[in-house]
Amino acid sequence: MKELTVEQMEEINGGLSGSAVMSCIQDAYSNHGWISVALFLxxxxxxxxxxxxxxxCTLHNL
Incomplete structure (x- = not known):
């Protein structure tokens, strides 16, 4: 039997994914060059x- 990941289970059940929110926050602070530096400061x-x-990030992942 194939096991499901947390993300796959949340897609089935709906709801908020904590890992998706953290990925969004990490993306904002690290993947946008000088904008990320300005955001950090x-x-x-x-x-x-x-x-x-x-x-x-929470609202975008509801």
């Missing part, structure tokens, strides 16, 4: 930035 001075990024 902004987060250092304005901590609410991290909350906004997390909320945005």
């Amino acid at each position: 902004e987060t250092a001075f304005i901590p609410w930035t991290a909350a906004v990024i997390a909320a945005d």
